[in-house]
Amino acid sequence: MEVVLLPQQTFFNLPEEKRQKVLQVAMEEFARNTYENASLSRIVNKLNIAKGSMYQYFLDKKDLYKYVVQSVYKQKRQYLQPVWYKHSQDFYQLLSAYYRSSWQYAQEHPVHHRVIANFWNSRDAEMRQEILREKKMRNIEFFDQLEQAMARGQVTRELNPEAAWFVYHAVGRALADNFLEVPAEVSQHEEFINSVLHTVRLGLEPRKGNIQ
Amino acid sequence: MEVVLLPQQTFFNLPEEKRQKVLQVAMEEFARNTYENASLSRIVNKLNIAKGSMYQYFLDKKDLYKYVVQSVYKQKRQYLQPVWYKHSQDFYQLLSAYYRSSWQYAQEHPVHHRVIANFWNSRDAEMRQEILREKKMRNIEFFDQLEQAMARGQVTRELNPEAAWFVYHAVGRALADNFLEVPAEVSQHEEFINSVLHTVRLGLEPRKGNIQ
DNA sequence: CCTCCATGTGACTGGTCAGTCATATGATTA
DNA sequence: TAATCATATGACTGACCAGTCACATGGAGG
Numbered sequence: 381m382e383v384v385l386l387p388q389q390t391f392f393n394l395p396e397e398k399r400q401k402v403l404q405v406a407m408e409e410f411a412r413n414t415y416e417n418a419s420l421s422r423i424v425n426k427l428n429i430a431k432g433s434m435y436q437y438f439l440d441k442k443d444l445y446k447y448v449v450q451s452v453y454k455q456k457r458q459y460l461q462p463v464w465y466k467h468s469q470d471f472y473q474l475l476s477a478y479y480r481s482s483w484q485y486a487q488e489h490p491v492h493h494r495v496i497a498n499f500w501n502s503r504d505a506e507m508r509q510e511i512l513r514e515k516k517m518r519n520i521e522f523f524d525q526l527e528q529a530m531a532r533g534q535v536t537r538e539l540n541p542e543a544a545w546f547v548y549h550a551v552g553r554a555l556a557d558n559f560l561e562v563p564a565e566v567s568q569h570e571e572f573i574n575s576v577l578h579t580v581r582l583g584l585e586p587r588k589g590n591i592q
Numbered sequence: 593m594e595v596v597l598l599p600q601q602t603f604f605n606l607p608e609e610k611r612q613k614v615l616q617v618a619m620e621e622f623a624r625n626t627y628e629n630a631s632l633s634r635i636v637n638k639l640n641i642a643k644g645s646m647y648q649y650f651l652d653k654k655d656l657y658k659y660v661v662q663s664v665y666k667q668k669r670q671y672l673q674p675v676w677y678k679h680s681q682d683f684y685q686l687l688s689a690y691y692r693s694s695w696q697y698a699q700e701h702p703v704h705h706r707v708i709a710n711f712w713n714s715r716d717a718e719m720r721q722e723i724l725r726e727k728k729m730r731n732i733e734f735f736d737q738l739e740q741a742m743a744r745g746q747v748t749r750e751l752n753p754e755a756a757w758f759v760y761h762a763v764g765r766a767l768a769d770n771f772l773e774v775p776a777e778v779s780q781h782e783e784f785i786n787s788v789l790h791t792v793r794l795g796l797e798p799r800k801g802n803i804q
Numbered sequence: 805c806c807t808c809c810a811t812g813t814g815a816c817t818g819g820t821c822a823g824t825c826a827t828a829t830g831a832t833t834a
Numbered sequence: 835t836a837a838t839c840a841t842a843t844g845a846c847t848g849a850c851c852a853g854t855c856a857c858a859t860g861g862a863g864g
């Protein structure tokens with residue numbers, strides 16, 4: 381997934397610092413608001429630049445939005461990539477580590493997290509598909525690791541891998557949705573999060589006595 | 593949970609038919625749009641009534657919205673209530689039945705489903721809390737039934753009931769989010785949904801050989 | 805018939821928005 | 835200096851919005 385050249389050349393001719401500032405302020409706007417409710421006028425006001433300038437950098441609101449979403453995903457991906465290869469011997473440690481890293485990423489980059497959450501909640505399914513198509517979502521790592529865990533006997537063969545991914549992903553998103561709003565209280569929820577992870581684990585583990 | 597008298601008396605003096613029509617059109621608007629993006633102007637146009645009339649019925653946009661959300665929840669609750677008591681001997685049958693009924697309800701009332709989804713995705717957490725406070729969410733039934741299932745040995749005592757509820761609820765919402773958009777293809781997804789339910793089940797069941 | 809009152813009305817206010825475009829600025833090149 | 839070109843500007847357009855209010859309507863009671 382590369383952030384392709386959506387913006388106009390003019391944007392890339394900008395001094396690095398200004399370019400970053402534009403991206404940052406736009407992110408904040410799209411974090412606080414859905415695509416539809418975000419306001420270009422607010423963005424340019426905050427940046428103290430003319431509205432017209434923004435239209436030198438980007439074709440329109442949607443073009444700016446795509447750039448913002450892709451930038452966020454690029455950074456998140458870079459952040460999480462290493463986790464998949466750190467715990468390759470224990471699948472449950474891996475899952476736990478991945479949840480925790482996602483959580484941690486969201487903690488450290490609440491603006492990014494909100495942008496992504498808004499992206500997924502967007503009313504405009506068509507645009508979402510359009511952006512995802514360009515991005516090429518990949519969860520290959522999960523299936524790779526799941527297969528290896530099954531081979532190791534750490535996960536029951538009884539499972540449908542797609543269903544496992546689904547449960548894993550649904551719980552991850554719900555955890556983030558529910559507890560990330562309340563800041564600075566992670567440790568308070570720590571125990572509960574562990575219980576949830578444990579529940580998921582019990583769903584994946586083979587049982588000694590029966591079945592398998 | 594009762595739908596309290598949010599609207600003005602004028603609204604309740606309306607002939608039943610017109611009152612229903614107003615509610616229905618408003619629901620459709622709040623199904624297609626988040627609270628912020630919904631438009632009173634569009635609603636009154638569709639109803640062929642004057643804007644001012646709407647302000648005879650409701651204090652403002654928010655007042656109308658509260659009424660719509662509460663109406664939807666009231667109906668959904670009535671629909672789902674019986675399920676809890678039909679399968680009281682088998683917890684997994686119960687869960688499956690409840691998922692299926694929720695699903696079915698969403699299928700039969702896609703507008704209601706969208707209203708609720710938008711409600712949960714709303715940017716305005718404060719208003720959501722305000723509405724929920726008036727509504728008094730209850731999942732007492734789940735915990736009752738879970739306790740009984742544990743007593744019967746059908747669910748492992750190893751579980752934290754709150755965590756079980758969380759996983760159950762997260763998966764339910766995600767299932768609805770993901771598959772309800774694509775209409776008329778329920779049966780195609782049937783198998784996948786079963787796999788997901790099975791995964792959850794494995795997470796709750798006690799194992800014969802080890803632990804418990 | 806007239807009065808009264810609940811109800812209905814829609815033009816209007818003041819606000820927000822995305823997007824446009826004629827014009828200005830300022831740097832580089834001839 | 836003059837010409838050229840990339841970039842910056844912000845007033846303006848047309849559209850939409852929530853909410854208001856002076857006035858219209860129409861039925862019930864005197």
